[in-house]
Amino acid sequence: MGKKLKVGKTRKDKFYHLAKETGYRSRSSFKLIQLNRKFQFLQKARALVDLCAAPGGWLQVASKFMPVSSLIIGVDLVPIKPIPNVVTLQEDITTEKCRQSLRKELQTWKVDVVLNDGAPNVGANWQHDAFSQAHLTLMALKLACEFLTKGGTFVTKVFRSKDYQPLLWIFQQFFKKVQATKPQASRNESAEIFVICQGFVAPDKIDSKFFDPKYAFKEVEVQAKTVKELIPVKKPKAEGYTDGDLTLYHSFMVTDFLKAENPVDFLGKASELLLLYCACTSHTSDGVRTCCSMNLLLNWRSKLRRYLAKKLKDEAKQLDQEISSDEEGSNSEEEAGKKEDEEEGGEDNEEEEMVKKLAELKAEEVAELKRKKRKLLKEQRKQRERVELKMDLPGVSIASTEDSSLFSLVSIKKKKVLVDISKGDMKAADTLVDEDDDFHLSDEDGDDADKMSLASDLDDEDLEEVERRQKELEKKLSLYVFLLLGKGKKRKAEEDIKEEEEQQEAALPEEEKAGPSLEAAEESDSDSDDSSDDETILSPEGLALGTQIATSKKRARDLVDSSFHRFATSDEPWEVPEWFLDDERKHRKRPVPVTKEMVEEYKQKWKEINSRPIKRVAEAKARKKRRTLKKMEQAKKKAEAVVNTVDISEREKMAQLKSIYKKAGLGKEKREVTYVVSKKGAGKKVRRPPGVKGVFKVVDGRMKKDLRGMQRKEQRAKGGKGKRGKGRQAKGGKGVKSGKGRK
Ligand SMILES: C[S@@+](CC[C@H](N)C(=O)[O-])C[C@H]1O[C@@H](n2cnc3c(N)ncnc32)[C@H](O)[C@@H]1O
Incomplete structure (x- = not known):
């Protein structure tokens, strides 16, 4: 707890x-x-x-x-x-x-x-x-x-x-x-x-x-x-009044106005400005004088408001009269006369009515805004529901006229364009994609789409027609997707289209042979697809592609671009020998924009960097160098002193100089000694082993400790069992001898 x-x-x-x-x-x-x-x-x-x-x-x-x-x-x-x-x-x-x-x-x-x-x-x-x-x-x-x-x-x-x-x-x-x-x-x-x-x-x-x-x-x-x-109870103070001021009419001197920090606020409180002699300059015009009486302004304001209200009313009345005279003829004249009388009588209420009207207008405006907002929210909710039910894609509605066109691809009507695309004409592809704003329907097509979206309002015959057209469009979409996917189906579709085109052309009268009509293209499309049913059903891959095409203009263009590759030309996967693929892997690299020399230069730089001593070593070396220089300086001074000494012989001087330089470590360089291990033991004379140059030193192969142990063993063996105690004593007392021996 x-x-x-x-x-x-x-x-x-x-x-x-x-x-x-x-x-x-x-x-x-x-x-x-x-x-x-x-x-x-x-x-x-x-x-x-x-x-x-x-x-x-x-x-x-x-x-x-x-x-x-x-x-x-x-x-x-x-x-x-x-x-x-x-x-x-x-x-x-x-x-x-x-x-x-x-x-x-x-x-x-x-x-x-x-x-x-x-x-x-x-x-x-x-x-x-x-x-x-x-x-x-x-x-x-x-x-x-x-x-x-x-x-x-x-x-x-x-x-x-x-x-x-x-x-x-x-x-x-x-x-x-x-x-x-x-x-x-x-x-x-x-x-x-x-x-x-x-x-x-x-x-x-x-x-x-x-x-x-x-x-x-x-x-x-x-x-x-x-x-x-x-305690005397004071009368509660009237709120909103400044102390001792119980009037609403306030006169101020013009100098107060001049001194005021916020002139606009000041004018809000003032009812009248009293002009002084000092303010009667050429700047104080008659207009300003008039303005100084706020009451005048207020009266003028009321009058002007009344006048404007009346004017508005007259205009409205005139308009009403014109309309009613058109509708009712001369009978309305009497009524209008009555109305006029009424309006004259109700002049006092004009202002009130105007305010009322304004309020009504405002209310209407607000109601309209609210209606619009509600409608928008409703649409958004519906769209969300559709997305949740997987009927729509996020951000794309198939319910609206505009959106229904996205998936319909009705715009792919021009068979010629499709044929051009299949032949690799990218201009045609661009035309197809650009046409009518990102696959949106043309005016004519828009009508069609409307018909489709309003299917519930149509009779059976119309419904059949709509379904037929929808089917056609789906087929076109699949054809288009196959074109993008390649896989040889494109070629077949192309052949079919060509064949039908020829048939159509042959059937057409001479004047129409110049170019296939839209209907003819549609007919031929549907026929050609009917010939192979399996091709009309879109695979999930195709559907996914179709969605991408429909949602992004750029994506559609990219897909068309990417449909032109080496695998697009054949049904079979393109067999290439292994050596070719190896070669490709090796050399199919984007060349880096640097020359061989540049690479070499940087390689060299890296080498230099790597060969540099590490910082601490460099510092130690520098310290050593400084020390040596110092010693040299000192030795030089000493040497000079020795040389300048007169009371010693030259030989003596030489000896002293040698010792000075030796002490300073500046004498002969340290000899390099090679250590040679010999079974004979350290210090024994041995012949120079082959391959060893310069000074060499003979050392025992055993470690110092081992050596001592051995020596002790020998000693013990010499002394025998009876002398063990003595031997022990020797370790302490006669250690000098043995130590000497060891030395
Ligand atoms: C809050 S304490 C005072 C603290 C004090 N000011 C200080 O700084 O230490 C209040 C004190 O009032 C005292 N007190 C209450 N009634 C009292 C009374 N009738 N006569 C004298 N002291 C009284 C209490 O004994 C208590 O110590």
Whole structure:
């Protein structure tokens, strides 16, 4: 079970922790700090009484912010742990005894500040608790009024309850300035608020009723008038008016207009601009003068509105008359006359009617918009449903006239174009694809499509016709797809089309032989396909291709382009020898636009990079070089000194120079020594082994440790069993000898 989170008052917030860290006895210390920061009452105070002060947080703050050696007295029901330079009393602030104790402490002194952070024991019920709190505050005020000096400050906690306002009113009777605030350290969920009463008026005589809850608070049943009742009730202020201004007509001086930050707003408020002598310049034309009287403008506006409304009405009436005279002839004249009378009489309502009309128009407009929106949403929903049922492709509707054409391919009517495509004429393919905007129907075809989409409205005969045409179109589509797929079927279709074309041509009269008609093309298409049924059924591959063709113009063009390849020429897969394929794989690469020389150059660069020593090695080498140079410098100096010495012989000089250079490591280069392993052992004279050049050194094949072990063994063997102890001793005591021997 996790720990239950503390909420509200029980929560340990940042001020709690801050108080712990800074050594204040309570988190409320920060409330006083914040209040003092705002109202600065502690700095000037020389004497202070803190009522309800335990555990003493406020007292700590007071002693910190008040001048040194100030008088600070803390009172509480419970004892307060001693605080340096603070007097503490354990008293109930509501009692006479407390008052006397304070008097005793203060003698004739008056205090500059009285604080009250009192919180009575609560928990009975809200009403009772609120009253106890208000009562405690009232008692604190009573003490404050007794002990405060003139101009002094009373800082008190008040709970926001129904007694809050009466309390404020009472405070106002004794202090010049009463301000309520809630410091940041006071929890938001707490109903407490702090009232800072400044400038104690110190009246000569105070009516004791002020501190009597019977009079002070409303809810207490009393025969006498409550304090609240004594407060004169002000008439509620009229809203929307600035103070003391109850008119709607405002005159302003023209200079105010000139000074205004926002002239447009200013004019909105002004009813009249008063022109002064200073404004009577040549810039102030008669027109401007007229405009200065806003009333004139307003009158003009009303008149103009009436005039325009009337004009509109007249026009409408004239139009009505013209129509009715056409329809009804002379009879309507009387009615029109009546209407005229009515309109004359209702001139006052003209404006109203116009507004009404405008509202109607607006309503109609809105309704129209809503209708359109609803229609659009309905269409979108239908389209979604179709897509879900796999009736449509996303973004493509087969329901609309436009979309039905996408799959119909009715536009592929020109057999000649198809034949041209099959022959490889890409221009013809382009014409086919471009024609009538991405396979959309021509006007004529559009009619056909309409017929198809409206199939449900047709009779049986028409339906048959539509079905027949649809079949034809499907066949054309399949033919087209086969053309794209190649696989030899293209050739067959081509042959069929050609054959039929010839037949048709032969049957046609002379004048029509120039070019096949659209119908003839259609006929021949359907016939040719009928000859082989299996070719008319589209495979899934074909359907997929068809979809792509229908949805994208570019895709269709690309497919036509890609249909021309080596496998398109034959039914059989094109057999090629393996060597040819190998060769293809090897050489069928796109040449890279770089020369051999360039490649070689970069190869060389890579080599250089790879042969470079790694950074750390290079650094070590550089260090070594620097050291050598330094040594050389030093050796040179020493050598010069030796050479310049006069009191030594040349031979001596040479010897010294040699030793200097040797020490500097600049003598002879280190000889390369070849190590030769010999069974005879290290240091023994052996003949130069073949292939070894220069200096060579003979070493034993065994490791040093092995060698020592062997030597010890030999020694032991020499000494025999009886001498074992001696031998051991020799290891320690006669080690020098053996060591020497080993050396
Ligand atoms: C919130 S604490 C005061 C904290 C104090 N300001 C501080 O900073 O440490 C409220 C105090 O009011 C005291 N109190 C309540 N009723 C009182 C009374 N009638 N007379 C004296 N003290 C009273 C309580 O004993 C309690 O210590």
